[in-house]
Amino acid sequence: MDVKTTRLCPAIGAEISGLDVSDISSGNLIGELRQAVNEAGGLLVLRDQELTPEQHVDFSRAFGPLFGEAEQLQNTVKPYLHPDFPQIYRVSNKVVDGKVQGRQRAGTYWHSDVSFRKKPAMFSILYGIEVPPLGGDTVFTNMTLAYEALSDAMKEMIAPLHAVHHFAGASNAAWSHEKVEEEDLEGANVAEHPVVRIHAETGAKSLFVNPGNTSHLIGFSPEESNALLGFLYEHAIQPEFQYRHRWCPRDLIIWDNRCTLHYAISDYSADRYMHRTTVIGEEPVAA
Ligand code: OGA
Numbered sequence: 001m002d003v004k005t006t007r008l009c010p011a012i013g014a015e016i017s018g019l020d021v022s023d024i025s026s027g028n029l030i031g032e033l034r035q036a037v038n039e040a041g042g043l044l045v046l047r048d049q050e051l052t053p054e055q056h057v058d059f060s061r062a063f064g065p066l067f068g069e070a071e072q073l074q075n076t077v078k079p080y081l082h083p084d085f086p087q088i089y090r091v092s093n094k095v096v097d098g099k100v101q102g103r104q105r106a107g108t109y110w111h112s113d114v115s116f117r118k119k120p121a122m123f124s125i126l127y128g129i130e131v132p133p134l135g136g137d138t139v140f141t142n143m144t145l146a147y148e149a150l151s152d153a154m155k156e157m158i159a160p161l162h163a164v165h166h167f168a169g170a171s172n173a174a175w176s177h178e179k180v181e182e183e184d185l186e187g188a189n190v191a192e193h194p195v196v197r198i199h200a201e202t203g204a205k206s207l208f209v210n211p212g213n214t215s216h217l218i219g220f221s222p223e224e225s226n227a228l229l230g231f232l233y234e235h236a237i238q239p240e241f242q243y244r245h246r247w248c249p250r251d252l253i254i255w256d257n258r259c260t261l262h263y264a265i266s267d268y269s270a271d272r273y274m275h276r277t278t279v280i281g282e283e284p285v286a287a
């Protein structure tokens, strides 16, 4: 089968057909996917992938070290990890025999995965095993386009700024709705990052703040910080910068958390069951 790449919308995303990621030794699969994800603004959709948890983990590890292996995710998500593969974070609303099958309604706010760590996530690789017949879409926004669309004056103003990212530290994060392990609120889950970062592979500048995890801008009063962050968020989530994914079973989505945000739409009650692996990235470099 021929490998074919189709852009999904002008702002972000490409769909690749004709690739089977269960065999990572085939050709230069990983190199080609890295190039494709960069060309598509940080989002790739691969349809019809048949993957065991082990194959999912092996494929993901080919991009770099994984959370759950090289470094652990926060304790709060431990109950949601796959019982046999700690590299797999289960995102699901399912309960079987009284046991939750994953984190329910994860990411129902705009965010970049694990941005509260010194080395935040690079790629998240989410595999849709059971998806609702309708609803449960995921929306992505391109933070490079969002940055580029700012005025020169705004770009100059935000260039030197840094923000604090905090697990459960942002007021509108959905984490506030459930129990958070106390120790997660300390040290390891707080980090300072530049507001504008340079992508290690493309050299492009992206906005790197998000409503889910960014608590405040350093050096500003709370009111000033909220106003400026609020403007940047409103700006970044314009529909022109977005792609909305309607899931089919066996879709595998790869996104680059360095230059995108995503949002899980909470508009369904049917069963949804997904496996996510998360590749650890580098320390963000200021533009
Ligand atoms: C995630 C996440 C989105 C979704 O897995 O990191 O935010 O639609 N999930 O489930």
Ligand code: MN
Pocket (backbone or CB within 6 Å): 106, 107, 111, 112, 113, 262
């Ligand atoms: Mn997420």
